[in-house]
Amino acid sequence: MIKSIPYISPSKFYYWKKCPLKAVFFYEYKNTQFFPRHPDADIGNVIHNFYENRYKWKITNEKIFSRKWNELITKLNKEYKNSNLQSRYFPVQWYSNFYSVKKQLLKKYLLSSAKRKKSHTNIKNEEWIKDDKNTIAGKADLLIYNNYGIITEIADFKTGKIFEKENNKLKIRKAYKTQLALYAKIIIDKQQSKPITLIIDISGKKHPVEITSDEIDKTYNEAKELKHSINTALLKNKVSELANPDNENCFMCNYRPVCVAYKQKFMNFPINNNIDICGKVLISNTNLIKIENEQGVFQIVNFRENITLNNKNICVYNLYFPDMGNKILYAQNNTIVKYE
Ligand code: SF4
Structure with missing residues (x-):
C-alpha cells in the first residue's frame, strides 16, 4: 500500500x-x-x-x-x-x-x-500547475496569458455532457466547477488576480463558469482537509475507514475488484440494474452459465467467455439485471470475469 x-x-x-x-x-x-x-x-x-x-x-x-x-x-x-x-x-x-x-x-x-487567424502566442495547453503547499496539482487544458504574463483565462475541454439538472435548472456539472475552482486557486495564489473560468464543449463553444472567491477558498480548504485525512488514515493504517460505499459512489467505480467495502455491501446485489456476482460455476455452455452463491442460482445469458468447471469461484462484473423477480442476468459488452 x-x-x-x-x-x-x-x-x-x-x-x-x-x-x-x-x-x-x-x-x-x-x-x-x-x-x-x-x-x-x-x-x-x-x-x-x-x-x-x-x-x-x-x-x-x-x-x-x-x-x-x-x-x-x-x-x-x-x-x-x-x-x-x-x-x-x-x-x-x-x-x-x-x-x-x-x-x-x-x-x-x-x-x-x-x-479567423487568432493569435495563439499567449496560449498554453496541458500545463502542469500546482500550489506552493503541494496540496493540489493537475494539468490545465488551456491557459491564456496577457502581454504581461498574467493568466486571464483558464479553460477545460469537455467532450461529454457538461450540464446537470439542479432545482429544475441546467447548471454546469459540480465536478467541473470544483475542478476549475482549484485551478483558479493555484493561479490566484501566484498572481493575485482571478482568471476567467470556462468550459469549452466539443463544438468549441465557451461556457463561462461563475465561481466566487469564497467558493474558491472553500473548495481549496476542503481539498486540503481531504488530503490531510487521507494521509492520516494511511499513516495510521486505517485505510478501510476511508471507504464510503453507496449506490452513487460505487456504481461503475473502477476499483470494485479490489475494494473490500464494495464487496461486503454490494457484491451479488444490483445497483441501477447493474450487478456484479461471485460464486461457483455450476454449468457453462456456449451462451449460458449458471453461478451459485448465497443469494441462489443466477443464470447468465449472452455469455461469450469459456469458463472451465474446476469448482473455483469466479466473479463476473457488469451484468445487466433487468428484472429483480428472477435471477436471469445478461452479459454486456463490458462484462468481464475475474478468477478468485
Ligand atoms: S467501490 Fe470502493 S472505492 Fe469505489 S466508490 Fe465504492 S467504496 Fe469507494
Missing part, C-alpha cells in the same frame, strides 16, 4: 471527496486497468489532443485534419485489437457514440478558428 498521496487532483476532487478511498486506489493502481474503457473516453482524448496540438499540427484545411484524424484512429484501433480488454470495442468507429458527429463538430470548429 502507498505511504501517502502526493496531491489532490482537481479533476477528481469531487469524486474523491465522496469516497476518499478512490484517491488511495488511484495512486496505488495507477498502471492497472481493471475494466475495458468505453471508446468514448478514448475518442475524447483524441479530441483533446487536437485542441492541444492544433497549431503544432497546422490544422488549417480539411486534408490535414483528415490525415491526422485517421492517423490517430488507426493507432487507437491497433491498440484495441491487441488488447484483451479493449478488443471487444474494435473498431472504435462502431462503438463510439456519435463518432461522425464528434468528428464533424471538431473539424468545423478547428477549421473555422484557423480561418
Whole structure:
C-alpha cells in the first residue's frame, strides 16, 4: 500500500471527496486497468489532443485534419485489437457514440478558428500547475496569458455532457466547477488576480463558469482537509475507514475488484440494474452459465467467455439485471470475469 498521496487532483476532487478511498486506489493502481474503457473516453482524448496540438499540427484545411484524424484512429484501433480488454470495442468507429458527429463538430470548429487567424502566442495547453503547499496539482487544458504574463483565462475541454439538472435548472456539472475552482486557486495564489473560468464543449463553444472567491477558498480548504485525512488514515493504517460505499459512489467505480467495502455491501446485489456476482460455476455452455452463491442460482445469458468447471469461484462484473423477480442476468459488452 502507498505511504501517502502526493496531491489532490482537481479533476477528481469531487469524486474523491465522496469516497476518499478512490484517491488511495488511484495512486496505488495507477498502471492497472481493471475494466475495458468505453471508446468514448478514448475518442475524447483524441479530441483533446487536437485542441492541444492544433497549431503544432497546422490544422488549417480539411486534408490535414483528415490525415491526422485517421492517423490517430488507426493507432487507437491497433491498440484495441491487441488488447484483451479493449478488443471487444474494435473498431472504435462502431462503438463510439456519435463518432461522425464528434468528428464533424471538431473539424468545423478547428477549421473555422484557423480561418479567423487568432493569435495563439499567449496560449498554453496541458500545463502542469500546482500550489506552493503541494496540496493540489493537475494539468490545465488551456491557459491564456496577457502581454504581461498574467493568466486571464483558464479553460477545460469537455467532450461529454457538461450540464446537470439542479432545482429544475441546467447548471454546469459540480465536478467541473470544483475542478476549475482549484485551478483558479493555484493561479490566484501566484498572481493575485482571478482568471476567467470556462468550459469549452466539443463544438468549441465557451461556457463561462461563475465561481466566487469564497467558493474558491472553500473548495481549496476542503481539498486540503481531504488530503490531510487521507494521509492520516494511511499513516495510521486505517485505510478501510476511508471507504464510503453507496449506490452513487460505487456504481461503475473502477476499483470494485479490489475494494473490500464494495464487496461486503454490494457484491451479488444490483445497483441501477447493474450487478456484479461471485460464486461457483455450476454449468457453462456456449451462451449460458449458471453461478451459485448465497443469494441462489443466477443464470447468465449472452455469455461469450469459456469458463472451465474446476469448482473455483469466479466473479463476473457488469451484468445487466433487468428484472429483480428472477435471477436471469445478461452479459454486456463490458462484462468481464475475474478468477478468485
Ligand atoms: S467501490 Fe465504492 S467504496 Fe470502493 S472505492 Fe469505489 S466508490 Fe469507494
